[in-house]
Amino acid sequence: MKRAVFPGSFDPVTIGHQDIIQRGLKVFDEIIIGIGENLDKKYMFSSNERFDFVSKTFEAETKVYVKTYDGLTVDFCKKNNAEFIIRGLRNPADFEFEKSIALTNREMTGIETVFFLTSPKNSFISSSIVRDLIKNKGDYKLFIPNGITI
Numbered sequence: 001m002k003r004a005v006f007p008g009s010f011d012p013v014t015i016g017h018q019d020i021i022q023r024g025l026k027v028f029d030e031i032i033i034g035i036g037e038n039l040d041k042k043y044m045f046s047s048n049e050r051f052d053f054v055s056k057t058f059e060a061e062t063k064v065y066v067k068t069y070d071g072l073t074v075d076f077c078k079k080n081n082a083e084f085i086i087r088g089l090r091n092p093a094d095f096e097f098e099k100s101i102a103l104t105n106r107e108m109t110g111i112e113t114v115f116f117l118t119s120p121k122n123s124f125i126s127s128s129i130v131r132d133l134i135k136n137k138g139d140y141k142l143f144i145p146n147g148i149t150i
Contacts, residue, residue: 002027004084004114007034007073011043013053014130016122018145020088021064023116030063032080037070044131045150057145074109085113090123 006021010033024031035050045053047068058064069076073085085105087098095115102113118125125143133140134150144150 001029002084003030003032003080003082004028004086005032005034005073005077005080005082006086007036007069007076009038009041009043009127010035010050010054011045011127012050012130012144012150013057013148014122014125014127014143015145016088016090016118016125016143018057019119019122020086020116021058021061024086024114025061025063027114028063028084028086030065031086032065032067032082033058034073034076035066035068036073037068039070044134053144053148056147074105074111077111078109083111085111087113087115088118089115090118090126 004024006024008017010017021031021033033054035047035054037047051066051068055066058066077085089095089098098113098115105111105113130140130143
């Protein structure tokens with residue numbers, strides 16, 4: 001069985017995240033969405049709210065599991081018997097940043113990172129942009145999964 005972890009803060013979950021998961025399900029038997037908790041980061045939404053957003057988005061998907069964690073992603077992967085990490089890439093800067101982390105993770109644990117290029121229609125979407133739209137009363141609903149109420 002091929003199990004992967006898709007880690008992130010999901011503050012909030014976007015249609016870009018949703019697209020990566022749906023495409024990842026064509027490659028992996030199971031995907032665990034790992035909602036990371038970083039004490040140094042200020043979140044717009046609480047851990048419980050982020051968990052609820054992601055759970056609601058994938059509630060009909062039997063091969064997707066949602067969990068929270070803190071600490072190293074590779075430790076979370078080992079704890080959940082996942083041999084792969086999924087990351088989405090929007091642009092070359094994402095690749096350069098993610099490549100260093102992926103190489104470090106593989107060197108430390110043997111866990112491979114699989115990169116998915118974002119769909120062109122989603123390549124500009126980020127949680128940061130969605131948070132900015134929310135703060136400034138913009139139409140953020142275009143960029144989050146249907147059924148999510150903020």
